[in-house]
Amino acid sequence: MLSRLIRHEWKETWRIPVVSFLIILILTLVCFFLFRQMEPPADPDAINVGAFVTMMLYCMAVSIISTVLVIYIAVRFYRNLYTDEGYLMHTLPVTPGQLLFSKLLVGALWMFVMSLLAFWAICCILLFGLPAMVNVDMTLLGPAVRELFPTLFGMEPIPFLLFYVLLSLVSSFSSVLTAYAAISLGQLFAKHKVMASILCYIGFTMLVQIVTSILMIPSLTRMILSEAMLEATDTIPAAFGAYMREVFLISMVGSLICAVVSYLLSGYIMKKQLNLD
Known part of the structure; x- marks a missing residue:
């Protein structure tokens, strides 16, 4: 029965995510053609304002589309399990855990694909947009970036990409489960359940941000007090890469803990404290 739930959820949710992905691809192509029509500034110290604005608007659009997808997944969870549809869903011969897992698996998968697509799209825009935004020799920029990559991120490009994929996977589950937990908590209130869910989500995310900060x-203290940071130099200190690596690790561990807590909380409320509208 669980496999049927997953297939049904997949069939019912594919339209909005696929449309979102297509919009990002279309925006990427549009920006590519716009950048092809632009000329870099003659002054090496100047920037092409048009290219810069285009790049910023593109990044904002990708961020908005990602947010819309999260909202769509959360709203579907609420409607399917906590409104009139919930009466039907909870009479099916399945456990609340199976209902939660089926929606989680599909929702997190869509978010994972979105995060990878967004990363690819932004990298493409940087690759296309930088030659139009600044007067830079791209043949020299590539080797310079590869040389500075470990200093900036604390790891080589290939390990960084592998780690990013893993972090995106964990973050996808965490973001979906955080929304599910907030919605489930909101149902414990007698009135204004939607507003309560929104406030729970804001409070939950703020708490996670505070704890991770x-x-x-x-790590930040060690970097600031390192000898390289105390010296007046124009180079990036070696401690910066170690700091960024620890930031990534803390973010992944925090997302993992948040996902586990949210899953347990959502499952408990669905089993013990179910309160349908």
Whole structure:
């Protein structure tokens, strides 16, 4: 029965994510052609304002589309399990855990694809847009980026990409489960359940951000107090790469813990404290 739930959820949700992906691809192509029509500034110290604005608007559009997808997944979860549809869903011969897992698996998969597509799209835009935005020799920029990559991110490009894929996967589950947990908590209120869910989501995300920020303080302190940072140099200190690596690790661990807590909380409310509209 679980496989049927997953197939049904997949068939019912594919339209909005696919449309979102197509919009990003179309925007990427449009920006590519716009950048092809632009000329870099003659002054090496100047930037092409048009290219810069186009790049910023593109990044904002990708971010908005990603947010819309999260909202869509959350709204579908709420409508299917906590409104009139929930009476039917909860009479099916399945457990609340199976209902939660089927929606989680499909929703997190869509978010994972979105995160990878967004990363690819932004990398493409940087590759297309930089030659139009600044007067730079791309043949020299590539080797320079590869040389500075470990200093900036604390790891080589290939390990970074593999780590990013893993981080995106964990973050996708975490973001979906956070929304599910907030919606489930909101149903415990007698009135204004939607508003309560929104407030729970805001509070939950703020709490996670505060905790992760506190955990990053020791790494930030070590970087600031390192000898390279104390010296007046124009180079990137070696401690910066170690700091960024620890930031990524803390973010992944925080997302993993948040996902586990949200899953347990959502499952408990669906089993023990179910309160349909």
